[in-house]
Amino acid sequence: MENARPPWARRCLGPGWERWLSASPDEPRGWFGTRLPWLSTLAVTVIVMVGSGFAGHGQPDRVPLDSVARALLFAGTALLLFRHRFPRAVALGAALATVVYLAAGYPFGPVFLTVALGAFGAIVAGYRRVAWCALGGVWLSHVLVAHWLYRWLPPAHDGPAPWEQEFFVTAWVVAVVALSELVRVRREQLAKARAERAAAERRRADEERLRIARELHDVLAHSISVINVQAGVGLALLDSDPEQARSALTTIKDASKEALGEVRQVLDTLRTPGDAPRSPAPGLDRLPELTEQAASAGLAVAVSTEGAPAALPPGTDLAAFRIVQEALTNIVRHSGSRTARVLLAHTPGALEIRVDDDGPATSEADGPTGGGNGLVGMRERAAALGGSVEAGPRPDGGFRVLARIPLPGTRDRGRAPDTDAVTPAATEEES
Known part of the structure; x- marks a missing residue:
């Protein structure tokens, strides 16, 4: 046909x-x-x-x-x-x-x-x-x-x-076509702009969902790890050392209260989008609280600083705190080491974070809790700010997390990450 x-x-x-x-x-x-x-x-x-x-x-x-x-x-x-x-x-x-x-x-x-x-x-x-x-x-x-x-x-x-009449008809046809094409192009431009705005809104919504999921994971993973460890201590000492068991229960209460507060802060952004948060987002100024929580879980943390500390943007400050928090959480859950070292190196163009423990990995790393989203979340946080995170066993034993976050508005002239100190092998501390 x-x-x-x-x-x-x-x-x-x-x-x-x-x-x-x-x-x-x-x-x-x-x-x-x-x-x-x-x-x-x-x-x-x-x-x-x-x-x-x-x-x-x-x-x-x-x-x-x-x-x-x-x-x-x-x-x-x-x-x-x-x-x-x-x-x-x-x-x-x-x-x-x-x-x-x-x-x-x-x-x-x-x-x-x-x-x-x-x-x-x-x-x-x-x-x-x-x-x-x-x-x-x-x-x-x-x-x-x-x-x-x-x-x-x-x-x-x-x-x-008369043939002159045809010029008028031709001009009329050309005018109709030109006006129609102008309207058509304008409509296509408006439709494209609407589609781009809709795509941008969907992209922002996806990014916000990812941010909230990452925040919830970091908050819950750290707090529940502390609670899990202290609950085991309390059960083990309930009969032989009731006072130590009471101390473990007190730590569980404090950790759960703090976790509930942070979860509530994250969820408030869903209930009232656009409103200012009721409490400031955590930053490196809360590292002492973090080390105290790790100490209550049996992990001694030594924090050291290199270079002159500079005021960090809120996004960089939050990302640095969450990376340290997740690294310590992984040590508590998956490492047999009871000590950890945190180094904050302030360079002219970037903030470097190094978290070391002496291992070895516990059997829990091979259980259901292994292979989660901990390292993925750290890498996503750093990548969102133009940085990177490397994690893996050290050549001399133990495990190392090395993060580098460029500072906005400055040229990154800091030293390159010590890639030789991290072996990109099995990530025993990924949660």
């Missing part, structure tokens, strides 16, 4: 005979859900009907308007009611009604408005070829009727039209 059509039909209508009758994808399908432009179509119908009557009085040499002429005018304007639903069919139908109207010798006038609006709707909907074929068909039929076929068509004793 495709090859049976003439070449001009394939060029105008495109592949598939039924496609030129199909609805525009921008409009809802189904008759009851279609938005029909009733008011604008009614206004165009009145203009065409009344205007053609006035135009007929000024062109006594043309065939007077009769019922056939009114029917053709009404048919052309009535098609415009479906110009958003079937833009290609309306463009061709309005052009056909206009060609028949002109061939019958009726007066010139607002009849060209229906063709212009039909072609305008097709071009705006993206069907340029159909619109051009409709406009070209009207122009070609006007040339044939006005210069060659007028001898056999009404009105009687009609002569050829």
Whole structure:
């Protein structure tokens, strides 16, 4: 069926005979859900009907308007009611009604408005070829009727039209096409801008969900690890050393209270988006609290500093605190070492964090808790600020976490990470 059509039909209508009758994808399908432009179509119908009557009085040499002429005018304007639903069919139908109207010798006038609006709707909907074929068909039929076929068509004793008239028709066609293309391009730009805004909003929502999930993981993993260790101590000493068991229970109470407070702070951002947090986000100034919690879990932490400490941006301060917190949590959960060393190196362009323990790994590292999101979360935090995190066994034994976070607004001229001190092998402390 495709090859049976003439070449001009394939060029105008495109592949598939039924496609030129199909609805525009921008409009809802189904008759009851279609938005029909009733008011604008009614206004165009009145203009065409009344205007053609006035135009007929000024062109006594043309065939007077009769019922056939009114029917053709009404048919052309009535098609415009479906110009958003079937833009290609309306463009061709309005052009056909206009060609028949002109061939019958009726007066010139607002009849060209229906063709212009039909072609305008097709071009705006993206069907340029159909619109051009409709406009070209009207122009070609006007040339044939006005210069060659007028001898056999009404009105009687009609002569050829001046060729200067064709320049006006050509200018009219070009103006319709140019305006339609301008509107179409503008609509595409607006649609693209809306799509980009929607994509940006989805991206921000995804980033916020990832941030909240990372915060919850860091808070809960650290606190629950402390609680787990102290609960084991309390159970072991409940009968033999009740006072030590009481101390373990007190630590559990304090750790759970702090965890609940931080979880509540994170969840408050979901309930009241855009509001300022009720308490400041944790930073490196809370390292003493972190070391105390680790000490209550049986891990002695030594913190040292190199270089002149500088005021850190809130995002960098939070990321540094969470990296140290997660590294200590991994030692508590997966290392047999009871000591850990934290080094904060302030360089001109970056903050370096190094957390070491002497190991060895415990059997828990191979259990269900191994292979989690701890190291992944640390790397994501550092990468979000343009930094990096490396973790792995040290050549001399033990385990090392090495993070480097560039400082915004400064050029990173610090020393390169000590990659030789970390072996990218099995990450025994990943949680």
